[in-house]
Amino acid sequence: MSAKKTQEISYDFQSIEEKWQARWQNAASYRVNIDKERKKYYVLEMFPYPSGRIHMGHVRNYSIGDVVARYKRLRGYNVLHPMGWDSFGLPAENAAIKNNTHPARWTYENINYMRRQLRQLGLSYDWDREIATCNPKYYRWEQQIFLEMYEKGLVYQKNTTVNWCESCHTVLANEQVIDGICWRCDEPVEARNMNGWFFKITDYAEELLEDLDQLSGWPDKVVTMQRNWIGKSTGLQCDFDVEGIDKKLSIFTTRPDTIFGVTFMSIAPEHPILDALLQNNPKENEVREFTKRTITEKQQQSNKDVIEKEGIDTGRFCVNPFNGQRIPIYVSNFVLMEYGTGAVMAVPAHDQRDFEFAKKYNLAIKAVVMPKDTDLDGKAMEEASILPGILHHSGIFSGIKSNEAQQKIIAHAQTNGYGEAKTTYRLRDWGISRQRYWGAPIPMIQCNICGVQPVPVDQLPVTLPEDRDSQQNDCTPLHQRSSFIETNCPKCGNKAKRETDTMDTFVESSWYFARYASPRFTNSPLNKEEASHWLPVDQYIGGVEHAILHLLYSRFFTKVLRDLGYLSIDEPFTNLLTQGMVIKDGSKMSKSKGNVVDPSDLIDEYGADTTRLFSLFAAPPEKDLEWNPKGVEGCHRFLNRIFRFVQTLAPASSIEKIRKPDEFNKTERELHRKIHQTIKKVTNNIEYNFHFNTAISAVMELFNTLTSLYGTTSKKEEAVNSVVIEAVETILILLSPMVPHFCSELWTNIHGDESSIESRSWPRWIEEATQEEELTIVVQVRGKVRSRIQVPADIDNARLEHIALQDENVLKFIGDQTIKKVIVVKKKLVNIVI
RNA sequence: GCCCGAAUGGCGGAACUGGUAGACGCAAGGGACUUAAAAUCCCUCGGCCUCUGGCUGUGCGAGUUCGAUUCUCGCUUCGGGCACCA
The missing domain is CATH 3.40.50.620 (HUPs)
Structure with a gap:
């Protein structure tokens, strides 16, 4: 158009x-x-x-x-x-x-x-x-917060495996990797070993989790997502002696009650104990080859695909401290070094993953938790049993219920000095180093003599270099800019180097x-x-x-x-x-799909008010909004109808027919009632659930009532009365948060240029005024609607029942059958059961 | 695999605490006005039938109830989150 x-x-x-x-x-x-x-x-x-x-x-x-x-x-x-x-x-x-x-x-x-x-x-x-946020007047303060966090021990540097996005040429935080893909560019992320700065968000894991309970004003969905992301588990951390070496293998389990069912041990390929295990070990080459291959595979694999479970026997054994049993140690490709201790006690009878692994490598399966009325036999099991039950074959814990046994076993390990209660989180520390130019510089200095030194607060901000001599683009990363790097150590004054990483942009937000x-x-x-x-x-x-x-x-x-x-x-x-x-x-809507609607085009064609109105009207806010160009026109038509009506309205000050509610005629009463019903509906919609779509519908209904009673323009003599003015004022105030220019303008049309709609206050409804005088009561026979009757609003149930039972159409359906029961719902319906 | 959420006309969506299903808007059809069109205004608009009436209908199948879009159980499909988490 x-x-x-x-x-x-x-x-x-x-x-x-x-x-x-x-x-x-x-x-x-x-x-x-x-x-x-x-x-x-x-x-x-x-x-x-x-x-x-x-x-x-x-x-x-x-x-x-x-x-x-x-x-x-x-x-x-x-x-x-x-x-x-x-x-x-x-x-x-x-x-x-x-x-x-x-x-x-x-x-x-x-x-x-x-x-x-x-x-x-x-x-x-x-x-x-x-x-x-790119203004030094903003990020200067961010650098100061960083330094204060550093002082509190909430910032540290470590060399670790990080998520590297080659296409963005930078490291990413765990939260920024979605299904192994970079959140921004959709390219796969690889694992890389790098030095970087971290915020100790894990120090706050417990509080971040606990306080989720306070967030009653948040959608449950978001709270649940955060809860899963933090991923708390509680259980037992327990040390197993390793035969032949003076080292202990520490495991974490959420099922201490199954500890008598351990038949082998799985450790991550990156586990540091491996070197000791392989010393003077005939299987060294074989195992090394396996771990090397697994680690490479892991790095190449995006974490979306589940890889085939594989493992290799190290030929070494550890000892279950609870029963002294010798347990073979396997290296397994599914054990994560980053979670728990990097070592898992394997209980094939009660963990499906361990079960599959045991079947594949022909390892023992020992059932120790028997669900009610069962007697599991490890050899005969077809899948792991994860149900609670009674402990068997578990030494002094035999006969105890599994949920009680958990605490007792933890306490036992604690008393004997080989284990303790432990809580682990899935949440990792937040890696904030980015190897890019356009970010807030991390205010640290590396001195060969004094080590890492924070930039003194009075030297902030550390600003981005802007060598704009040439008209060239100027995004060279900081590590390639000698003028930026070279500085003096704030402690000893000797030559030192600035940190060249910038902060993750999520720090600013x-x-x-x-x-x-x-x-x-x-x-x-x-x-x-x-x-x-x-x-x-x-x-x-x-x-x-x-x-x-x-x-x-x-x-x-x-x-x-x-x-x-x-x-x-x-x-x-x-x-x-x-x-x-x-x-x-x-x-x-996205550029790549070519289905974008430019808001500026809409504003040019229909105006900001229509654009706003449609975006609010088309769907409730939490739902996706389906774009419908015709719907925009519908909203525009609605505003035009109001505009035309108000244009023909005389100024409020000239209104002579000022009526009080007790002087209203039937039409005025009807309009007045609708006004107050609408105020109630719109207020509740905005206040409690942000359902602007139904709020707008309600105002549309009020306007439809107004025009059906008084015509589409207010030229008629009888339209010029105080109730019509009240209706129009109400429409304008209720709509003004959504279409502010429109309502401000029309308000001055009625009340003169000095009057401002914004200095008005939100209208209050009078509950009494919302009440209908007459009600439509539904009459059902055996739950089916057979008739509708008009009755005065103050009718009592007995009278209502009486009228309903005389209704011609209802009688037809009852015929000569006996009435078993009559249900009367106040002001709503009568149901006659036959 | 686990955990959430959703499913209602041709479309977007309404429906309070179990009580008239389809508000409001869009689209469509018919009419008025007009030389004509646009705009505007009026009417119709879930499906089916023997059509002033009736039957049926809120993803599917059961159940509770006088009565279920709403509650319970079991599915289906779609969307979202987490995922070798020990």
Whole structure:
């Protein structure tokens, strides 16, 4: 459809939207400061990466947030609603290389463009608080937090196997590897040995897990995902003596009750004890060959495929401390060095994986836990039995129930000094080193004399070098820039080298929500007073794809910042709304699929208000939104209908027919009732479940009622009365969080240019006014609807039953059969059972 | 494999605590206005039948109940998460 054609049928959204955006900007309408008189409300949408242009996912996310912000303001809250840019990251480097420019330039150009797009949407942000994470004024504080964490022992460096993405040319955190694939570029990730910096998120594993219980305002799904990700298991860590060497083999098990069923031992190919085991061992070459092959296979294999279970006998034995039994030690390809102790006690009778392994290598299977009324025989078993039961063949523990035996066996090991209760987590420490240019430099120095030294806080920020002599792109990694590397040791003053890794961009987004409380503060990362006033975020809104990554890291940082004395809260986000994706033609909108709808085109054609309205109307926020261009037109038509109606309405001040409820005629009563029913419905929809789609439907119904009672324009004489004005005002206020320009404009049409809809407060419904005078009662015979009867609302059940039983149609269905029972549901229905 | 979630007209989606299934919108069909079209307005719109009425219908199969989209059990399909986790 051409713009011209649309113009003919539309209200002049372009000039209206420009007018109101200018007003809001000039008056700084959404600037916010601490106000002790009013309750605070902090609503935040996940800030965007400045990729170039706003997409429909952003429009949806920010429209939802803006409704919440505007609604809360009308409810009298002092609302903090900030916006900023998650502006470090790889795409900037790629674009810089492609266009021969500097990533900073590309990034800031994008920010400027996208800020303009957001303003065009009429989003009510406090732009004075805008931050960009690539600005040294932001990452300087991040470097300081890093140093304070280092001092607290929460940062360390280690050489370890890391996830390397060759296509992004950098290391990735575990959370950024999805099914063995890089979260950003979809290329497979390889294992590599490298030196890198880590945050000790595992120190907070228990608290991160426990506090999930507090997050009643989060979707269960996200809480569950985090719980699984942290992956806590409790059990026994137990030492087995190894025959012939002076070393112990330590295992971890969640099933200590099966320890008398151990028939072999599986250790990881990387296990450090292996060297000792292979000394003077005739099988050395054979075993070494196996481990070498397995390790290579593991590195090549993406962790998605389950590889065939394989193992090799080392020819060595260890001893079960509980019964002195000799146990062969195998190296197995499925044992992970990173989890537990890298060694597993194998109980084939009660673990399916061990069972298969035992069958393959013809190892003994010994059943020790007998489920109720069974007597398992290891030789005859066809699969492992994982059910609880009574312990057999288990020495002094025989006869005890398996769940009780767990604690007793752990206690026994503890008393005898060969084991203890142990908790392990799946969660790994967060590797934050990135070998890329466009990120916050890690503020550390390597001195040959003094070792690793932190950059003194008064020397912050360590800024990215910008040798912009040439017009060339400038993304050379830091380790290739001698001018950056060379420095002096802060301790001894001799020549030393700077750390050349930059921080994972998820570090920036882990605390930005706190910085918004005092974005220009220059004494420390956070102004404690401001932070304690505004935080936690009352409502956080964003895509579910961040369920683990960003949301887990932010929770971790909140606890760290608390322990560093900056925050007084335990959890950053009280309520979380995860919105669904925007779908077109069955798949997510993306450039590669060529199914993107550019929000700017929509704004040009229909205006920001229609664009916002549709994104809210088409589906409830947590569901995926199917894009339907015709649906947009439907929303546009709805606004046009209201516009036309209000255009023909006389100014409120000229209304002479001011009526009080007790003077209402039937039509006025009906409209008045609908007004209050709508206020109730919309308020509940926004307040409790963010179902904006049904909120909008309710307003549509109110408008439909209005026009069916008074005609599609209000030219008629009788339309000019106070109830009609109330209806229109209600429609405008209820819709104003969703279509703010439109409602602001029409409000001034009714009340004059000085009047502002935003200074009004959200309407309250009168419960009494929502009550129907007459009810439609359904009459069922044997559960089937046979008739509907109109009765006064205050009818009692006996009278209702009486009327129902006289209904002609009902009598027809009862015929000459006897009535067994009559069920009357107050104000709803009568069911006659025959 | 384990753990979550979902399934309702041609489509997006409604339905409070077990009580009128399909609100609202889109699409479609018919009509009014118009020289005509667009826009606007009005009507119809789950399926079937013997059509002022009736039967049937919320993924499938059972169950509880006077009554089930809603609760229970067993499946199917789709989506999401975790996955040699010891």
